[in-house]
Amino acid sequence: MKLRAARAIEKGEEITCDYLGELLNTTEQRQQSLAPYGFSCSCKACLNQGVTDARRKKYLTWQLGKRLSKSRRGADLEYAVHLLREMTEDGLQVSPCYHSLLLEITRGYMALGDEENALRFGQRLHAVKVATGKGKAFKQYTSVEAMKKNEYWKSK
Numbered sequence: 001m002k003l004r005a006a007r008a009i010e011k012g013e014e015i016t017c018d019y020l021g022e023l024l025n026t027t028e029q030r031q032q033s034l035a036p037y038g039f040s041c042s043c044k045a046c047l048n049q050g051v052t053d054a055r056r057k058k059y060l061t062w063q064l065g066k067r068l069s070k071s072r073r074g075a076d077l078e079y080a081v082h083l084l085r086e087m088t089e090d091g092l093q094v095s096p097c098y099h100s101l102l103l104e105i106t107r108g109y110m111a112l113g114d115e116e117n118a119l120r121f122g123q124r125l126h127a128v129k130v131a132t133g134k135g136k137a138f139k140q141y142t143s144v145e146a147m148k149k150n151e152y153w154k155s156k
């Protein structure tokens, strides 16, 4: 068995795993899905239901339709960065929703021609993809020169 971390792990921090692939469901839905396995989850998210359920609802809303607008600029990009910060706090770096949000943000900064932020988020994107074993396809996001050759660079 090989384990790869999508983020830094604190010394002594408990490492948990996702049994269900339903990270964005509500706490109640997750607990119901776990019932047949004979245990209830006591991870940080499940213990903080009031906050995490509301946040997960926002992530799903974004995932299901509130993609960044065509221009991927201004308030949309700012909101996307805000969502990413919350998802990071919630430890959702393994969620496909986190990966697609990170890709949208990186492309948003690429569209603006913002080298510093495109590289900053592009490197994070590459790091989480490395953790899933798909780093090679995202290597281009670790270099400004490579990103400048991408169709998203300074696109309208």
Ligand SMILES: [Zn+2]
Pocket: 030, 041, 042, 043, 044, 045, 046, 047
């Ligand atoms: Zn849990």
